[in-house]
Amino acid sequence: xxxxxxxxxxxxxxxxxxxxxxxxxxxxxxxxxxxxxxxxxxxxxxxxxxxxxxxxxxxxxxxxxxxxxxxxxxxxxxxxxxxxxxxxxxxxxxxxxxxxxxxxxxxxxxxxxxxxxxxxxxxxxxxxxxxxxxxxxxxxxxxxxxxxxxxxxxxxxxxxxxxxxxxxxxxxxxxxxxxxxxxxxxxxxxxxxxxxxxxxxxxxxxxxxxxxxxxxxxxxxxxxxxxxxxxxxxxxxxxxxxxxxxxxxxxxxxxxxxxxxxxxxxxxxxxxxxxxxxxxxxxxxxxxxxxxxxxxxxxxxxxxxxxxxxxxxxxxxxxxxxxxx
Numbered sequence: 001x002x003x004x005x006x007x008x009x010x011x012x013x014x015x016x017x018x019x020x021x022x023x024x025x026x027x028x029x030x031x032x033x034x035x036x037x038x039x040x041x042x043x044x045x046x047x048x049x050x051x052x053x054x055x056x057x058x059x060x061x062x063x064x065x066x067x068x069x070x071x072x073x074x075x076x077x078x079x080x081x082x083x084x085x086x087x088x089x090x091x092x093x094x095x096x097x098x099x100x101x102x103x104x105x106x107x108x109x110x111x112x113x114x115x116x117x118x119x120x121x122x123x124x125x126x127x128x129x130x131x132x133x134x135x136x137x138x139x140x141x142x143x144x145x146x147x148x149x150x151x152x153x154x155x156x157x158x159x160x161x162x163x164x165x166x167x168x169x170x171x172x173x174x175x176x177x178x179x180x181x182x183x184x185x186x187x188x189x190x191x192x193x194x195x196x197x198x199x200x201x202x203x204x205x206x207x208x209x210x211x212x213x214x215x216x217x218x219x220x221x222x223x224x225x226x227x228x229x230x231x232x233x234x235x236x237x238x239x240x241x242x243x244x245x246x247x248x249x250x251x252x253x254x255x256x257x258x259x260x261x262x263x264x265x266x267x268x269x270x271x272x273x274x275x276x277x278x279x280x281x282x283x284x285x286x287x288x289x290x291x292x293x294x295x296x297x298x299x300x301x302x303x304x305x306x307x308x309x310x311x312x313x314x315x316x317x318x319x320x321x322x323x324x325x
Contacts, residue, residue, distance in 0.1 A: 019073070021067055051233050051237070119134050119136075137153065253316065
Protein backbone atom coordinates (compact mmCIF):
# COMPACT_ATOMS: atom_id res chain seq x y z
CA UNK A 1 0.00 0.00 0.00
CA UNK A 2 1.33 3.43 -0.99
CA UNK A 3 1.01 6.54 1.12
CA UNK A 4 0.36 10.03 -0.20
CA UNK A 5 3.09 11.03 -2.63
CA UNK A 6 3.70 7.41 -3.71
CA UNK A 7 5.83 6.56 -0.65
CA UNK A 8 5.86 3.12 0.90
CA UNK A 9 4.84 2.95 4.60
CA UNK A 10 7.75 2.67 7.06
CA UNK A 11 7.99 -0.72 8.74
CA UNK A 12 8.62 -0.32 12.47
CA UNK A 13 11.85 -1.79 13.85
CA UNK A 14 9.98 -2.63 17.05
CA UNK A 15 6.26 -3.25 17.56
CA UNK A 16 5.07 -3.80 21.14
CA UNK A 17 1.46 -4.94 21.52
CA UNK A 18 -0.40 -5.66 24.76
CA UNK A 19 2.82 -6.32 26.70
CA UNK A 20 2.16 -7.56 30.22
CA UNK A 21 4.78 -8.28 32.88
CA UNK A 22 4.08 -9.66 36.35
CA UNK A 23 6.00 -10.30 39.54
CA UNK A 24 4.23 -13.06 41.46
CA UNK A 25 0.55 -12.13 41.08
CA UNK A 26 1.06 -8.37 40.61
CA UNK A 27 1.09 -6.94 37.09
CA UNK A 28 3.73 -4.24 36.61
CA UNK A 29 3.09 -3.72 32.89
CA UNK A 30 -0.62 -3.85 32.06
CA UNK A 31 -0.85 -3.93 28.28
CA UNK A 32 1.81 -1.66 26.77
CA UNK A 33 1.54 -0.67 23.10
CA UNK A 34 3.97 1.35 20.95
CA UNK A 35 6.04 1.31 17.73
CA UNK A 36 9.55 2.59 16.95
CA UNK A 37 10.59 3.26 13.37
CA UNK A 38 14.13 3.14 11.89
CA UNK A 39 16.04 6.38 12.43
CA UNK A 40 13.39 7.73 14.82
CA UNK A 41 13.36 8.36 18.57
CA UNK A 42 10.47 7.37 20.80
CA UNK A 43 10.56 9.27 24.09
CA UNK A 44 9.18 7.29 27.04
CA UNK A 45 8.32 9.52 29.99
CA UNK A 46 6.63 9.20 33.37
CA UNK A 47 7.18 9.18 37.13
CA UNK A 48 9.46 6.68 38.86
CA UNK A 49 7.80 3.29 39.14
CA UNK A 50 5.45 3.72 36.18
CA UNK A 51 7.00 0.91 34.12
CA UNK A 52 9.38 2.80 31.81
CA UNK A 53 12.58 0.93 32.65
CA UNK A 54 10.73 -2.36 33.11
CA UNK A 55 9.52 -2.07 29.51
CA UNK A 56 13.08 -1.64 28.28
CA UNK A 57 14.26 -4.64 30.32
CA UNK A 58 11.38 -6.75 29.00
CA UNK A 59 12.35 -5.93 25.41
CA UNK A 60 15.96 -6.86 26.19
CA UNK A 61 14.98 -10.10 27.94
CA UNK A 62 16.62 -8.83 31.14
CA UNK A 63 13.74 -8.83 33.61
CA UNK A 64 14.80 -9.07 37.26
CA UNK A 65 14.42 -12.37 39.09
CA UNK A 66 10.76 -13.21 39.56
CA UNK A 67 9.57 -11.14 36.61
CA UNK A 68 7.95 -12.77 33.61
CA UNK A 69 6.11 -11.74 30.47
CA UNK A 70 2.51 -12.92 30.86
CA UNK A 71 0.96 -11.52 27.70
CA UNK A 72 1.41 -9.59 24.48
CA UNK A 73 4.10 -9.51 21.84
CA UNK A 74 7.46 -7.82 21.25
CA UNK A 75 8.09 -7.95 17.50
CA UNK A 76 11.63 -6.93 16.58
CA UNK A 77 12.50 -6.82 12.86
CA UNK A 78 9.55 -9.14 12.16
CA UNK A 79 10.37 -11.65 14.93
CA UNK A 80 8.37 -11.97 18.15
CA UNK A 81 11.04 -12.13 20.85
CA UNK A 82 8.71 -11.85 23.85
CA UNK A 83 9.34 -15.46 24.81
CA UNK A 84 12.55 -16.13 22.87
CA UNK A 85 15.06 -18.55 24.34
CA UNK A 86 18.00 -17.06 26.23
CA UNK A 87 20.41 -18.33 23.56
CA UNK A 88 18.56 -16.26 20.95
CA UNK A 89 18.49 -13.17 23.16
CA UNK A 90 22.24 -13.42 23.78
CA UNK A 91 22.78 -13.17 20.01
CA UNK A 92 20.54 -10.11 19.78
CA UNK A 93 21.71 -8.26 22.89
CA UNK A 94 24.70 -6.04 22.25
CA UNK A 95 24.40 -6.65 18.52
CA UNK A 96 21.06 -5.89 16.87
CA UNK A 97 19.62 -4.55 20.14
CA UNK A 98 21.75 -2.43 22.47
CA UNK A 99 21.08 -0.66 25.76
CA UNK A 100 22.67 2.31 27.50
CA UNK A 101 21.96 2.30 31.23
CA UNK A 102 21.56 5.18 33.65
CA UNK A 103 24.77 4.56 35.61
CA UNK A 104 27.73 3.71 33.36
CA UNK A 105 29.99 3.18 36.38
CA UNK A 106 28.06 0.06 37.41
CA UNK A 107 27.52 -1.05 33.79
CA UNK A 108 31.18 -1.08 32.80
CA UNK A 109 33.53 -3.81 34.03
CA UNK A 110 35.86 -2.08 36.54
CA UNK A 111 38.63 -4.63 35.95
CA UNK A 112 38.84 -4.21 32.15
CA UNK A 113 40.34 -1.39 30.13
CA UNK A 114 37.91 0.65 28.05
CA UNK A 115 39.05 -0.60 24.63
CA UNK A 116 38.98 -4.23 25.75
CA UNK A 117 35.31 -3.92 26.72
CA UNK A 118 34.36 -2.54 23.31
CA UNK A 119 36.56 -5.14 21.57
CA UNK A 120 34.78 -7.92 23.47
CA UNK A 121 31.39 -6.74 22.17
CA UNK A 122 32.67 -6.41 18.60
CA UNK A 123 34.24 -9.89 18.57
CA UNK A 124 31.03 -11.38 19.91
CA UNK A 125 28.71 -9.84 17.30
CA UNK A 126 30.80 -8.97 14.23
CA UNK A 127 32.82 -11.27 11.98
CA UNK A 128 36.20 -9.58 12.44
CA UNK A 129 39.55 -10.42 13.99
CA UNK A 130 41.02 -8.89 17.14
CA UNK A 131 43.17 -6.32 15.30
CA UNK A 132 40.19 -5.04 13.34
CA UNK A 133 38.02 -5.11 16.46
CA UNK A 134 40.50 -2.86 18.25
CA UNK A 135 40.56 -0.46 15.30
CA UNK A 136 36.76 -0.33 15.44
CA UNK A 137 36.90 0.30 19.20
CA UNK A 138 39.26 3.26 18.77
CA UNK A 139 37.14 4.66 15.95
CA UNK A 140 34.05 4.40 18.13
CA UNK A 141 35.79 6.44 20.81
CA UNK A 142 36.64 9.01 18.14
CA UNK A 143 33.02 9.06 16.97
CA UNK A 144 31.70 9.78 20.48
CA UNK A 145 34.32 12.53 20.90
CA UNK A 146 36.18 11.08 23.86
CA UNK A 147 39.28 13.24 24.48
CA UNK A 148 42.55 11.55 23.48
CA UNK A 149 40.86 8.31 22.32
CA UNK A 150 44.07 6.28 22.09
CA UNK A 151 44.97 7.18 25.67
CA UNK A 152 41.41 6.75 26.94
CA UNK A 153 41.26 3.29 25.36
CA UNK A 154 43.99 2.13 27.77
CA UNK A 155 42.26 3.48 30.89
CA UNK A 156 39.98 1.75 33.38
CA UNK A 157 36.45 3.12 33.99
CA UNK A 158 37.34 4.60 37.39
CA UNK A 159 39.91 6.84 35.66
CA UNK A 160 37.20 8.56 33.59
CA UNK A 161 34.65 11.22 34.43
CA UNK A 162 30.92 10.46 34.45
CA UNK A 163 30.44 12.08 31.05
CA UNK A 164 33.36 10.15 29.55
CA UNK A 165 32.04 6.85 30.93
CA UNK A 166 28.66 7.52 29.35
CA UNK A 167 30.35 8.25 26.02
CA UNK A 168 32.17 4.92 26.32
CA UNK A 169 28.83 3.17 26.90
CA UNK A 170 27.40 4.83 23.79
CA UNK A 171 30.52 3.86 21.81
CA UNK A 172 30.05 0.25 22.91
CA UNK A 173 26.34 0.33 22.07
CA UNK A 174 26.90 1.59 18.52
CA UNK A 175 30.00 -0.55 17.83
CA UNK A 176 27.85 -3.28 16.28
CA UNK A 177 25.50 -0.90 14.43
CA UNK A 178 22.33 -1.89 16.32
CA UNK A 179 18.91 -1.70 14.73
CA UNK A 180 17.43 -0.73 18.10
CA UNK A 181 18.95 1.24 20.99
CA UNK A 182 17.28 1.58 24.38
CA UNK A 183 18.71 4.49 26.39
CA UNK A 184 17.47 4.34 29.99
CA UNK A 185 17.91 7.72 31.71
CA UNK A 186 21.31 8.22 30.02
CA UNK A 187 21.74 11.81 31.22
CA UNK A 188 20.31 11.74 34.76
CA UNK A 189 23.66 11.92 36.60
CA UNK A 190 25.12 14.61 34.32
CA UNK A 191 25.03 18.38 34.48
CA UNK A 192 22.93 20.36 31.98
CA UNK A 193 25.81 21.00 29.56
CA UNK A 194 26.83 17.34 29.44
CA UNK A 195 23.18 16.30 29.11
CA UNK A 196 22.84 18.36 25.95
CA UNK A 197 26.08 16.94 24.53
CA UNK A 198 25.06 13.32 25.18
CA UNK A 199 21.59 13.83 23.69
CA UNK A 200 23.07 15.48 20.59
CA UNK A 201 25.56 12.61 20.27
CA UNK A 202 22.80 9.99 20.46
CA UNK A 203 20.82 11.84 17.80
CA UNK A 204 23.84 12.11 15.51
CA UNK A 205 24.71 8.40 15.76
CA UNK A 206 21.04 7.43 15.37
CA UNK A 207 20.88 9.28 12.06
CA UNK A 208 24.24 7.93 10.91
CA UNK A 209 23.25 4.28 11.44
CA UNK A 210 19.47 4.51 10.93
CA UNK A 211 18.93 3.15 14.43
CA UNK A 212 15.53 3.14 16.12
CA UNK A 213 15.91 4.67 19.60
CA UNK A 214 13.82 4.39 22.76
CA UNK A 215 14.84 7.21 25.10
CA UNK A 216 13.55 6.72 28.65
CA UNK A 217 13.38 9.67 31.03
CA UNK A 218 11.34 11.13 33.89
CA UNK A 219 11.94 14.60 32.40
CA UNK A 220 9.38 15.49 29.72
CA UNK A 221 11.48 18.54 28.88
CA UNK A 222 14.44 16.34 27.91
CA UNK A 223 12.16 14.02 25.94
CA UNK A 224 10.51 16.92 24.13
CA UNK A 225 13.85 18.28 22.92
CA UNK A 226 14.94 15.16 21.02
CA UNK A 227 12.08 12.69 20.47
CA UNK A 228 10.06 12.30 17.28
CA UNK A 229 7.21 10.71 19.21
CA UNK A 230 6.30 10.59 22.90
CA UNK A 231 4.74 7.77 24.93
CA UNK A 232 3.60 8.91 28.37
CA UNK A 233 3.53 6.06 30.90
CA UNK A 234 1.39 5.85 34.03
CA UNK A 235 0.78 2.82 36.25
CA UNK A 236 2.22 0.32 33.79
CA UNK A 237 0.46 1.55 30.64
CA UNK A 238 0.84 4.11 27.88
CA UNK A 239 -1.78 6.75 28.68
CA UNK A 240 -0.94 9.19 25.87
CA UNK A 241 1.14 8.87 22.74
CA UNK A 242 1.70 10.83 19.57
CA UNK A 243 4.05 13.02 17.61
CA UNK A 244 6.09 15.16 19.99
CA UNK A 245 4.78 18.52 18.84
CA UNK A 246 1.16 17.35 19.08
CA UNK A 247 1.55 15.97 22.60
CA UNK A 248 3.42 19.04 23.88
CA UNK A 249 1.15 21.60 22.21
CA UNK A 250 -2.13 19.79 22.85
CA UNK A 251 -1.77 17.38 25.79
CA UNK A 252 -5.12 15.64 26.21
CA UNK A 253 -4.54 13.51 29.31
CA UNK A 254 -4.64 15.30 32.69
CA UNK A 255 -1.48 13.47 33.77
CA UNK A 256 0.47 14.72 30.74
CA UNK A 257 -0.77 18.24 31.43
CA UNK A 258 0.44 17.84 35.01
CA UNK A 259 3.92 16.77 33.86
CA UNK A 260 4.19 19.78 31.57
CA UNK A 261 2.91 22.14 34.28
CA UNK A 262 5.60 20.88 36.67
CA UNK A 263 8.44 22.04 34.39
CA UNK A 264 10.40 25.08 35.63
CA UNK A 265 8.99 28.30 34.18
CA UNK A 266 8.00 31.80 35.18
CA UNK A 267 6.00 30.71 38.22
CA UNK A 268 7.68 31.15 41.60
CA UNK A 269 6.47 27.75 42.82
CA UNK A 270 6.63 24.58 40.74
CA UNK A 271 3.36 22.74 40.19
CA UNK A 272 3.13 19.33 41.85
CA UNK A 273 0.65 16.64 40.80
CA UNK A 274 -1.39 15.92 43.94
CA UNK A 275 -1.52 12.49 45.57
CA UNK A 276 0.63 9.41 45.05
CA UNK A 277 0.91 6.86 42.22
CA UNK A 278 -1.46 3.91 42.69
CA UNK A 279 -0.63 0.57 44.26
CA UNK A 280 -0.43 -1.90 41.35
CA UNK A 281 -1.77 -4.69 43.55
CA UNK A 282 -5.03 -2.83 44.23
CA UNK A 283 -5.93 -1.52 40.76
CA UNK A 284 -9.49 -2.63 40.14
CA UNK A 285 -10.50 -1.65 36.62
CA UNK A 286 -11.00 2.09 37.14
CA UNK A 287 -8.84 4.75 35.52
CA UNK A 288 -5.51 4.49 37.34
CA UNK A 289 -5.18 8.29 37.50
CA UNK A 290 -8.70 8.82 38.84
CA UNK A 291 -7.76 9.58 42.46
CA UNK A 292 -5.29 12.30 41.42
CA UNK A 293 -7.24 13.76 38.52
CA UNK A 294 -8.87 17.21 38.80
CA UNK A 295 -11.28 16.29 35.98
CA UNK A 296 -12.45 12.86 37.19
CA UNK A 297 -16.12 12.02 36.72
CA UNK A 298 -18.42 9.00 36.89
CA UNK A 299 -17.24 7.36 33.68
CA UNK A 300 -13.70 7.12 35.10
CA UNK A 301 -14.88 4.11 37.11
CA UNK A 302 -13.94 2.17 33.95
CA UNK A 303 -10.41 2.50 32.57
CA UNK A 304 -10.42 3.57 28.89
CA UNK A 305 -8.11 2.28 26.21
CA UNK A 306 -6.17 4.65 23.97
CA UNK A 307 -8.75 6.85 22.21
CA UNK A 308 -7.96 8.80 19.06
CA UNK A 309 -7.39 12.53 19.57
CA UNK A 310 -6.47 12.96 15.91
CA UNK A 311 -4.71 10.95 13.21
CA UNK A 312 -1.37 10.52 15.03
CA UNK A 313 -2.32 11.25 18.64
CA UNK A 314 -4.10 8.99 21.15
CA UNK A 315 -5.00 9.35 24.81
CA UNK A 316 -6.44 7.02 27.47
CA UNK A 317 -8.92 9.55 28.83
CA UNK A 318 -12.72 9.69 28.50
CA UNK A 319 -12.48 13.48 28.11
CA UNK A 320 -11.25 12.85 24.57
CA UNK A 321 -14.80 11.80 23.70
CA UNK A 322 -16.17 15.03 25.12
CA UNK A 323 -17.50 13.68 28.39
CA UNK A 324 -16.95 14.92 31.92
CA UNK A 325 -17.03 18.34 33.40
